[in-house]
Amino acid sequence: MVAPRGSHLVIDVKELRDRPGTQQHLTRTVGVPAEFSTVLVGFRQGEDLELDLRLESVHEGVLMTGTASAQVAGQCGRCLDELGYPLTVDVMQLFTFPESAAQASGEAEDEDERLIGDDLTIDLEPVLRDLMVSALPFQPVCREECPGLCSQCGFRMEDDPEHFHEQIDPRWAALADLRNGLDEPED
Template sequence: MASHARLDHRNPLVFDTHELGRRPGALQRLTRTIDAPRDLGIQGVIGVPEGKPVELELRLESVMEGVLVTGTARATAEGECVRCLEPLEQELEADFQEMFSYPDADDRGRVKAEPADDAEDDEDRLFLEDGLFDLEPVLRDAVVLALPMQPVCQEDCPGLCSQCGARLADDPDHHHDAVDIRWAALQGIAGSLESGDKDEMSGAEAGVDEKQEK
């Protein structure tokens, strides 16, 4: 746990709630454009490349036990079509909502009115540190949820030809004639029969040579 790591207000994903003054009902709206952190997205599938702009729109609301953060992240994700393997871009819009509690909220009785089984989720609770909060884990979860596990370049992408690997979207009439294949197979058999005789002969000769060498 990074419980002792201090949040750095210069980190673009760290936000300051001091302006809300811990007055329940106080609201603050803000927008910020940040550079995407590393590995923002579904690794190896689709994501926002590191350093690309991510527009954040936030609404901070002071409530009794902390600050409720509601927002939207917008960016352009890049990946690869799972069917035809072509690179693709997709506009991403990820909504999120998260509660950042005052570290001392538990001592105030009021918050403890929640169902008992919430205690198990305590580890997952996010806290304000000196009035600051780190949006990064919230942003990461929201982006992963908003992205497709199986991105496609177009809904009806026909993928690749199973026989030759051609991209079928580029060539809708692409097909291999089954008759041609059989014919080619027959020709192949005929060809190998012809050359087979020669091969056997040369093989026999080679065998003789081998024995002679020994």
């Protein structure tokens, strides 16, 4: 039998079938799969992804709870500096066995419910991707008070908080010219 792609994230739940109350612990470190990221931030492929999950056989299927942790890497949306910090995401997901889903009176599949494959395995990759990518900050910043870049010249404000451009409103500049012109005859 050929192991499915990313098989380290495919788990066998045969033991949990029809045995409500039975639990399995899944504690392992795997490589972050591809595309666990948004434009500015993400989890780098191949970096450690620590899983600490409990799989419990329940009436409806298998309930997975626990945490997934990995290092966020990316760029600050304000100053464009590199940023990185560990992030732990809570996991809670119900998986249903194929036949119990079929029994569910032809209703459309619940979005929060996922099926267990016919081979009685669960592929954690799409579940973890959804959870972890949605836990990424929409506007990542290196720190909350990051002053960002100067809007006029792109200077890193952090290097000199006093950085400042003499702002002359064009209308005042015109008046100043006019006044200079008026001042001239006094000479």
